[in-house]
Amino acid sequence: MFFSFDGIDGAGKSTQIDLFCRWLASAGHDVVRCQDPGSTPLGLAVRELVLKRDDVAVGPRAEMLLFMAARAQLVEEVIRPALAAGKTVVSDRYLLANIVYQGYGGGLDTEALWQIGHVATGGLTPDLTFVLDLSVDVARARLGADLDRLERRSYEYHERLRQGFLTEAARQRHRIAVVDAAQPIDAIAERIRTASAAALRR
Numbered sequence: 001m002f003f004s005f006d007g008i009d010g011a012g013k014s015t016q017i018d019l020f021c022r023w024l025a026s027a028g029h030d031v032v033r034c035q036d037p038g039s040t041p042l043g044l045a046v047r048e049l050v051l052k053r054d055d056v057a058v059g060p061r062a063e064m065l066l067f068m069a070a071r072a073q074l075v076e077e078v079i080r081p082a083l084a085a086g087k088t089v090v091s092d093r094y095l096l097a098n099i100v101y102q103g104y105g106g107g108l109d110t111e112a113l114w115q116i117g118h119v120a121t122g123g124l125t126p127d128l129t130f131v132l133d134l135s136v137d138v139a140r141a142r143l144g145a146d147l148d149r150l151e152r153r154s155y156e157y158h159e160r161l162r163q164g165f166l167t168e169a170a171r172q173r174h175r176i177a178v179v180d181a182a183q184p185i186d187a188i189a190e191r192i193r194t195a196s197a198a199a200l201r202r
Helices: 013-026 041-053 060-084 095-105 111-123 136-142 153-171 185-201
Strands: 002-006 032-035 086-090 128-133 176-180
Touching: 002 013, 002 095, 013 032, 013 086, 013 128, 013 185, 032 060, 032 153, 041 060, 060 086, 060 095, 060 111, 095 111, 095 153, 128 185, 136 153, 153 176, 176 185
Parallel strands: 002 086, 002 128, 032 086, 128 176
Antiparallel strands: none
């Protein structure tokens, strides 16, 4: 099984991924956790370039293609081998992030992004994606002072991201589960476990 987590920065992905991976492991799953971009040397280099390097200009199309390249390597090097070995993969972000950040946030055509993403991933999609939904005001208040290039963008940009996640989730209810991230941590984790248990049974 292949799960991914997404949502605007500050929604609590890391906390919930930690809890989810522990729950899966306690149920006997051999869990592989990864980060997109990241988890490969190429992915880490792209992450550093796009998120941390203020001295390098990166336009929306270049930004999108860099993320796609990192994801292509992640699929080839980490995700497909893990799935082929019968392991359960949990990814911190995946293709949906590109659609939302460079599409709804950056103004690129979302259908074209899905097509490019299909090529980059070889058509590999998560069995279930959890979108942690939280108001932009609350999410931004949770972020610390050390913000990356995307986190520093405007309130309006992050509001477009939130609406983009909700729009895509409404279009793909069979694959994307929206979770209210304003709930207590344990309640969020329980909602995720319930939805994933149904997916695992299928």
